[in-house]
Amino acid sequence: MPTNNYLPHLDGYVDNEGPKIVTSRFNDPNNYKISNYKASGGYQALESALDISPDAVAAEIKDAILLGRGGAGFPAGLKWGFLPDVYPRYLVVNGDESEPGTYKDRLLMEHDPHQLIEGCLITCYALGIETCFLYVRGEMALAQERLAQALNDAYAQGYIGKNIYGTDVGIDIVLHWGAGAYIVGEETALIESLEGNRGMPRLKPPFFPAVKGVYMKPTIVNNVETLSNVPWIVTNGADKYKEFGSEASPGSRMLAISGHVNRPGVYEVEQGEVTFRELFYGDNYCQGIRNDGDVKMFIPGGGSAPWFFEEQLDLPLEAKAVGAAGSMLGSGAIVVMDQTTDAVKACLRVVRFFARESCGKCTPCREGTSWEEKILQRILDGAGRPEDLDLLLDVGSQISPGDYPKAAWEAEGLEAVPFPPKQTTICPLGPSSVAPITSALRRFRPEFEAKIAAGRTTVGASS
Amino acid sequence: MSRLTSAAVIEAEEIIARYPRKKSALIPLLHLAQAQDGYVADDAMEHIAELLDITPVEVLGTCSFYEMFKREPVGKYLVNICTNISCQLMGGEELLHHAEKTLGIKSGGTTEDGMFTIEDVECIAACTEAPCMQVNYRYAGRLDEVRFDKIVSEIREGKLAIPAHGNLGDVKQHIPQERESGIKPPEQTEAPAWFVRRMSESESEVTINANK
Numbered sequence: 001m002p003t004n005n006y007l008p009h010l011d012g013y014v015d016n017e018g019p020k021i022v023t024s025r026f027n028d029p030n031n032y033k034i035s036n037y038k039a040s041g042g043y044q045a046l047e048s049a050l051d052i053s054p055d056a057v058a059a060e061i062k063d064a065i066l067l068g069r070g071g072a073g074f075p076a077g078l079k080w081g082f083l084p085d086v087y088p089r090y091l092v093v094n095g096d097e098s099e100p101g102t103y104k105d106r107l108l109m110e111h112d113p114h115q116l117i118e119g120c121l122i123t124c125y126a127l128g129i130e131t132c133f134l135y136v137r138g139e140m141a142l143a144q145e146r147l148a149q150a151l152n153d154a155y156a157q158g159y160i161g162k163n164i165y166g167t168d169v170g171i172d173i174v175l176h177w178g179a180g181a182y183i184v185g186e187e188t189a190l191i192e193s194l195e196g197n198r199g200m201p202r203l204k205p206p207f208f209p210a211v212k213g214v215y216m217k218p219t220i221v222n223n224v225e226t227l228s229n230v231p232w233i234v235t236n237g238a239d240k241y242k243e244f245g246s247e248a249s250p251g252s253r254m255l256a257i258s259g260h261v262n263r264p265g266v267y268e269v270e271q272g273e274v275t276f277r278e279l280f281y282g283d284n285y286c287q288g289i290r291n292d293g294d295v296k297m298f299i300p301g302g303g304s305a306p307w308f309f310e311e312q313l314d315l316p317l318e319a320k321a322v323g324a325a326g327s328m329l330g331s332g333a334i335v336v337m338d339q340t341t342d343a344v345k346a347c348l349r350v351v352r353f354f355a356r357e358s359c360g361k362c363t364p365c366r367e368g369t370s371w372e373e374k375i376l377q378r379i380l381d382g383a384g385r386p387e388d389l390d391l392l393l394d395v396g397s398q399i400s401p402g403d404y405p406k407a408a409w410e411a412e413g414l415e416a417v418p419f420p421p422k423q424t425t426i427c428p429l430g431p432s433s434v435a436p437i438t439s440a441l442r443r444f445r446p447e448f449e450a451k452i453a454a455g456r457t458t459v460g461a462s463s
Numbered sequence: 464m465s466r467l468t469s470a471a472v473i474e475a476e477e478i479i480a481r482y483p484r485k486k487s488a489l490i491p492l493l494h495l496a497q498a499q500d501g502y503v504a505d506d507a508m509e510h511i512a513e514l515l516d517i518t519p520v521e522v523l524g525t526c527s528f529y530e531m532f533k534r535e536p537v538g539k540y541l542v543n544i545c546t547n548i549s550c551q552l553m554g555g556e557e558l559l560h561h562a563e564k565t566l567g568i569k570s571g572g573t574t575e576d577g578m579f580t581i582e583d584v585e586c587i588a589a590c591t592e593a594p595c596m597q598v599n600y601r602y603a604g605r606l607d608e609v610r611f612d613k614i615v616s617e618i619r620e621g622k623l624a625i626p627a628h629g630n631l632g633d634v635k636q637h638i639p640q641e642r643e644s645g646i647k648p649p650e651q652t653e654a655p656a657w658f659v660r661r662m663s664e665s666e667s668e669v670t671i672n673a674n675k
């Protein structure tokens with residue numbers, strides 16, 4: 001038995017009484033046990049997948065337009081199609097969830113480990129993969145134990161390993177775990193880490209995982225939530241899946257809404273059916289801003305996403321609409337900030353995260369993020385200089401050059417910051433640090449200026 | 464301090480056997496060393512290098528990249544307080560300061576009795592339950608000063624049996640030999656026989672719901 005519940009179990013899941021795809025078993029507290037999972041139809045999707053050909057399974061997932069839930073939103077079926085006819089192929093499950101505000105893969109691993117395992121098995125079957133590595137974030141002790149137990153039970157009962165369901169199909173799943181480094185969530189860094197190295201991203205091209213991944217062999221990296229959708233799609237079919245959500249983004253998403261709302265939590269929400277406003281204020285969702293306050297800004301998709309403001313409240317929660325408005329739904333992490341929030345402080349906190357987590361491989365990111373942090377810190381501490389705001393933007397443009405961010409800032413009346421940004425770096429971590437700065441500065445420049453001015457008065461007075 | 468015990472070596476060998484390349488077992492083995500001693504000792508790193516046929520400096524190179532690995536002893540209980548954005552908004556920094564005051568140490572420090580180490584950490588994926596923390600990677604959320612103090616005193620009184628730092632749990636993966644299909648090394652370049660056969664038999668019009 002998992003023995004990690006020394007403290008009262010911490011669980012942010014809220015049942016909003018809407019349609020459920022990946023959280024359909026979350027109301028059973030013992031669902032992580034194989035007996036309960038099987039009693040509610042578990043492992044039947046695998047059985048029916050084994051009855052049809054691998055390419056038909058892959059075609060169904062492609063038809064369902066299952067968008068990746070790890071951040072980039074790339075359709076899983078298309079990605080699978082990039083595999084060259086080379087073997088062995090590997091599947092790597094990305095369970096390294098550590099984007100600020102993101103909190104859903106951990107719940108899926110803790111509450112429904114078998115659903116994830118079943119999704120992995122079906123994916124391996126569809127792609128001719130015999131070995132899957134399940135990479136879980138090191139700090140998630142309970143998730144590791146639940147998955148270890150689930151894998152042991154599924155091996156013992158013949159769902160994993162040799163002769164699955166008595167057929168000739170053989171697939172192994174190896175549980176692997178990390179040791180604390182945000183950057184390892186980036187797929188090529190994840191692969192480096194899985195090979196026992198420092199978790200530093202590889203350059204793409206040539207190291208696209210689908211072509212040259214683990215041990216330089218074709219590798220599919222998919223997020224935990226992405227793969228957790230697979231059994232449902234196989235059981236119910238792509239057409240049924242597409243009845244949920246919008247045309248471009250079918251199905252649901254797990255969204256973690258944190259910050260200044262009355263009922264923060266992790267909700268499964270149909271894509272495109274709900275707006276940010278309904279999510280923040282609706283009775284079935286977050287029930288309003290604390291103390292009856294107003295939204296000052298919100299992050300729609302994790303620390304790397306450009307911020308949104310009140311005028312974006314009526315956008316539907318759907319990748320295309322959010323992308324067109326200049327940000328991203330990313331990893332499904334929504335952070336709501338009310339009027340009492342200090343924009344400089346919030347901006348600094350997100351930037352500091354990137355400065356701390358830069359792997360150090362590229363100079364613009366390694367040096368630039370810590371410059372950004374230092375400048376913001378001194379503005380907050382009342383030691384800012386009038387030229388600091390331009391300096392911040394200049395440092396930002398060394399990390400993501402071109403129109404973004406400086407020219408975009410200078411061009412008055414610009415609706416949205418171009419996104420995704422260009423980069424001088426190997427991976428998008430460095431450029432991500434620029435998003436909070438341009439967001440905060442575009443909107444709240446007077447707050448920054450006031451802090452700088454107040455600081456200078458104080459300095460003047462005391463000298 | 465020490466090399467891996469013989470029990471840990473048996474576990475290490477089981478882990479190593481699961482990977483096509485020995486070095487892939489490095490991070491799991493470093494966790495084993497940390498579970499044994501509470502931190503990753505130099506001797507343990509040398510021992511791991513021997514087990515994996517790599518150099519000690521390669522072990523150190525990987526070890527030093529990851530935050531969870533401590534190369535010096537820390538407190539028996541590692542108190543990781545999240546101050547990232549969602550927690551900051553809900554008082555994470557105040558909680559950190561309160562913890563520092565209560566325990567009489569700064570973030571990164573260890574109490575004199577060796578019981579507690581505090582760290583100011585990045586998002587631990589419990590953002591909706593802010594402000595939150597982990598004690599030896601077990602969660603507590605929606606904290607305030609009173610709840611924090613209660614957890615600390617319950618740990619001191621032995622009422623909360625959280626395992627010592629390094630132990631991430633007792634349930635481990637075991638692949639029974641007779642059930643393992645055969646983890647594929649990169650050298651084995653032929654497509655799985657079942658895949659080849661099923662793909663050649665496949666009729667493209669088959670769809671998932673054809674049998675429903």
Ligand SMILES: Cc1cc2nc3c(=O)[nH]c(=O)nc-3n(C[C@H](O)[C@H](O)[C@H](O)COP(=O)(O)O)c2cc1C
Nearest residue numbers: 068069070094096097098185186187222223226429
């Ligand atoms: C800095 C950085 C951090 C990332 N962290 C994660 C993560 O924690 N979990 C995740 O699934 N994807 C993460 N990604 C995205 C992965 O690189 C990859 O796109 C994803 O795992 C693919 O799975 P999907 O297509 O199913 O979404 C990150 C990307 C970057 C650039």
Ligand code: SF4
Nearest residue numbers: 359361362365425427
């Ligand atoms: S952008 Fe930053 S995190 Fe990404 S590879 Fe370069 S230094 Fe590392």
Ligand code: FES
Nearest residue numbers: 545550586587590
């Ligand atoms: S921000 Fe604190 S747990 Fe995510």
